[in-house]
Amino acid sequence: MVSRRKVPPYRAQLAQLADEAPEGDAWVHEIKYDGYRIGCAIEDGAVTLWSRNGKDWTAQFPEVAAAARRLKVRSALLDGEVAAVLPDGRTSFQALQNAFGTGRRELLYFVFDLLHLDGEDLAERPLLERKAAVERLLGEGAGIIRYAQHFSGSGRDIHREACRLGLEGIVSKRADRPYRPGRNATWVKTKCVLRQELVVGGFTDPEGAARDAIGALLVGYPEGGALRFAGKVGTGWTNEGARALRERLARLAQEQSPFTPPPPGRLGRDAHWVRPELVCEVAFTEWTQDGKIRHPSFQGLREDKRPEEVVRERPTPTSTSTPTRRRTPASPRASPRPRTSPTGRSRIKRGR
DNA sequence: TTCCGACAGTGGGGTCGCAAT
């Protein structure tokens, strides 16, 4: 006998980042949708969409709320991702953002979990039970609320295939575990990371008290005889590494921006410019429509590369696969860190 | 004593809305 409960507040379970997808039958794997994480609370016909940080986002996705209102439930708490779907079937965060404010958009709500249904809390149930409940609730319906499929099998194989298809990555989940808000090792995400050598053309000063050397590097690539600005990179070094980097950059200082055209606005006025002689390696998730790198992080200087050798790599449908791996020996960090384990930074430890 | 997880802080690319220029 289950006591009648109210729909609990939405507190999302988050995934830990790992270099490699986990293996074994204890795990199932889902596509990592590139959109907004949204919890959908239904209570007596009233629908509220919650962002990951507890903001009410019902007004941002009215069509999702309307579709949720039509579900045949008295009360429920769904967990999933609202994403914009491209013609090729992939989801695109940029397309989603572009869809704001305009009337035309193709949104889907991919539901991968169900934490409450008609007075009963499901969060303590094993994942596969909860997912079966999602599937029963949503069926194979072709509406905008979709059941997010999962896959069994080799995590590494599934990850490789996801990257080959140009997806953002996968999320692997322990099939037998309850739902736990916050970040823990029962959900693990592995991303399809791009890497690119880029030329350093300037840097900004740090803004906070916790840094004293560099805010961000301004990077670009040669094209048509000019250096094109590709964005800023503001993380990936230690304080010590940043100080060493700034000393080197100081010796390359020049008055004029080496970028054509120079970065616009405040950035173009406040940055320190340098002769474009240093090449660094940057990891990032994708090129934006504006030709900027998204989610960039500094991986180290490429002492073996000259700026003229840098080429912007264009994604091709079949070769976007970049298996997660450690950086190559040829791309050391600006400042080597003490290794804590033979494998370097391995974030994921399997809990028994 | 060592290790690890949680948290705060600093940085990125975007959108929108509003206020100042």
Place this chain on the structure above:
DNA sequence: ATTGCGACCCCACTATCGGAA
């Protein structure tokens, strides 16, 4: 009309600290 800024979203990563192992 343009520009700057803050509040949101999506993030990566480092530094720190307290508690568990």
